[in-house]
Amino acid sequence: MNFGIDNITTIISEIIKKIAPSKTALVPVGVSNRHIHLSQKDLYYLFGEGYQLTKIKDLKQPNQFAAKETVTVVGPKGVLHNVRILGPARNQTQVEISRTDAFILGVNPPVRISGDTKNSAGAIIIGPKNTLILQEGVIISANHLHLSAEEAKDLNLTNGQKIIIRSITKERKLYFVDVVVRCGAEHSKEFHIDTDEANAALLDTNDNVEIVYI
Amino acid sequence: MNFGIDNITTIISEIIKKIAPSKTALVPVGVSNRHIHLSQKDLYYLFGEGYQLTKIKDLKQPNQFAAKETVTVVGPKGVLHNVRILGPARNQTQVEISRTDAFILGVNPPVRISGDTKNSAGAIIIGPKNTLILQEGVIISANHLHLSAEEAKDLNLTNGQKIIIRSITKERKLYFVDVVVRCGAEHSKEFHIDTDEANAALLDTNDNVEIVYI
Numbered sequence: 001m002n003f004g005i006d007n008i009t010t011i012i013s014e015i016i017k018k019i020a021p022s023k024t025a026l027v028p029v030g031v032s033n034r035h036i037h038l039s040q041k042d043l044y045y046l047f048g049e050g051y052q053l054t055k056i057k058d059l060k061q062p063n064q065f066a067a068k069e070t071v072t073v074v075g076p077k078g079v080l081h082n083v084r085i086l087g088p089a090r091n092q093t094q095v096e097i098s099r100t101d102a103f104i105l106g107v108n109p110p111v112r113i114s115g116d117t118k119n120s121a122g123a124i125i126i127g128p129k130n131t132l133i134l135q136e137g138v139i140i141s142a143n144h145l146h147l148s149a150e151e152a153k154d155l156n157l158t159n160g161q162k163i164i165i166r167s168i169t170k171e172r173k174l175y176f177v178d179v180v181v182r183c184g185a186e187h188s189k190e191f192h193i194d195t196d197e198a199n200a201a202l203l204d205t206n207d208n209v210e211i212v213y214i
Numbered sequence: 215m216n217f218g219i220d221n222i223t224t225i226i227s228e229i230i231k232k233i234a235p236s237k238t239a240l241v242p243v244g245v246s247n248r249h250i251h252l253s254q255k256d257l258y259y260l261f262g263e264g265y266q267l268t269k270i271k272d273l274k275q276p277n278q279f280a281a282k283e284t285v286t287v288v289g290p291k292g293v294l295h296n297v298r299i300l301g302p303a304r305n306q307t308q309v310e311i312s313r314t315d316a317f318i319l320g321v322n323p324p325v326r327i328s329g330d331t332k333n334s335a336g337a338i339i340i341g342p343k344n345t346l347i348l349q350e351g352v353i354i355s356a357n358h359l360h361l362s363a364e365e366a367k368d369l370n371l372t373n374g375q376k377i378i379i380r381s382i383t384k385e386r387k388l389y390f391v392d393v394v395v396r397c398g399a400e401h402s403k404e405f406h407i408d409t410d411e412a413n414a415a416l417l418d419t420n421d422n423v424e425i426v427y428i
Contacts, residue, residue: 098413099413100314100409100410100413110385111385111386111416142385142386143386166389168391171325171356172325172411173390173391173392174388174391174414175380175389175391176387176388177380177382177387177388177389178387195314196314196410196414197386197414199313199314199410200388200410200411200413200414200415201414202313202325
């Protein structure tokens, strides 16, 4: 047989469509504003021995909540007031800020997945009872997709996998590359981004974005 | 001949590489902080009749400069101090802010290419001599690629074309889709993004990003 280049291109396109069908799945966005997770010890130190946080709102992630209480975060160049505490207490204190916030404070935190705070940035945390010098624990959160075990199975994704998520319905169209999948019992379907990423894509909480299967 | 599916995939990959070689070109980033362009009339109103701006820095775009002078921009919810004036004077006054800034001011500007300010947001502009009520002119700048006529020719791009630019060397990998090409004598190679977009991709001025040819 004698194929011309146009025919070959058409045939290849058809074959590719058959062996790699274009498939996408929608997931809701959750925009994280700056916040702090406190260890039990640091909570007691900042607010007083035996202090209990007051829940004002359940978060979408199971058992996580926003507390009424806030702290002040101070860096070499500036201050962030009313930084919301998210409960319950964690093993270690962690401050999650945007790069915009980092410039205000004058710190240079790494982009990290929650819990990975070794050699991250420091800050001073002011509570009503005490002031804590946090040597490390300040990070810029790496964007990630939360999924329950069942949702992960439905979407054919596994914990730790890196995927592409795209936002193409807003005026600022963006593809987020190397989004980490975090799945298990303590997770629920939500694409977590910070305020810088949300503003760069004009996204708000509960907007839908697409997982791109390649 | 008898092809297995693995062989077919390999053959197709090889053919695709031959007929559509992956081609990219590097361009430098320019991060735009909030700024204002003033009309001659509004400059005289805010600073006094016959006032001349004082250049402190040439910008990369031909004939554009940062002035020593700043103004205060006020919205329903907040204030932006020391907003830099970029010269020379333009036909109409235009304020370019990030979405982060828009939340501070409490305004809802559209994403627009420079000059397209019809039905955009308003604000109050305070100068040393007068206060101006700007009915429209506040925009969030749409990201765009400046190119001289010669650079556009070299890169095989035309004015108004929409392209994809990717940032994949930083920790936060992003593809910017529908980036508008602006080319001509008054332009010089630079990918303009605002501070939200820069922070979402961890980019700084003079970092390189890639044009993706598809």
